[in-house]
Amino acid sequence: MPVRERLPPWHERQRLPNGREVLIRPIRPEDAEPLRASFPLLQPEEVRQRFLHSMKALSEDMLERLTRVNPKTEFALVAAEPLPPGEALVGAVARVTMDPGEEQGEFAILVSHYVAGQGLGRYLMTRLVKWARGKKLKRLYGDVLEHNQPMLALAESLGFVRESMQDGLVRVVLELAPEQDSGTATAVDRGAIG
């Protein structure tokens, strides 16, 4: 009988359609250095779409905040090379931060162009939804630039609806209350990329 690899919670090995293997796992403080080193390789537009403004580099403060999550109020997954944290290049990061009232959470995601278009964005979003449901959040939302068609299409296909639009930003919202369950539950359980 084949021996199944035992991985800690929220850890999964996935093979992307292009054959590249990634380890999806919670972000670790050791990821700060690879994130700092690879940030200049991102396209300016990717950075703007994720952070909603232009940035040339990640400051120490920001790296610290992004990689040291408070497990009570935050959740962040990376898709990284299957190497020890600190050595592994990180191709994607997706996170939820709970609002102070702890009733809703804000998501943010960046799948770098090196691994984009292979189902990672969709898969990571379903993981964020699963975490948010586990925390009994009522809604998950994100602010997306109005011309960011890929993210708007992805959010819509997962059941998010456009709530408001201001200053070139669209807020997309997924209601998580059980009676308003959407197609997301199926996507969440799908468990495979592609």
Ligand SMILES: CC(C)(COP(=O)(O)OP(=O)(O)OC[C@H]1O[C@@H](n2cnc3c(N)ncnc32)[C@H](O)[C@@H]1OP(=O)(O)O)[C@@H](O)C(=O)NCCC(=O)NCCS
């Ligand atoms: C938006 C983003 C997360 C998509 O990640 P991805 O891994 O490339 O997406 P996937 O391969 O999982 O595709 C999921 C869906 O996204 C949409 N999508 C992805 N690339 C697209 C493109 N070039 N044009 C239009 N839609 C696209 C599609 O709806 C796609 O669904 P499909 O597979 O059924 O066609 C990624 O492009 C990204 O990180 N962009 C920069 C940062 C950002 O925009 N963050 C969002 C604000 S926080």
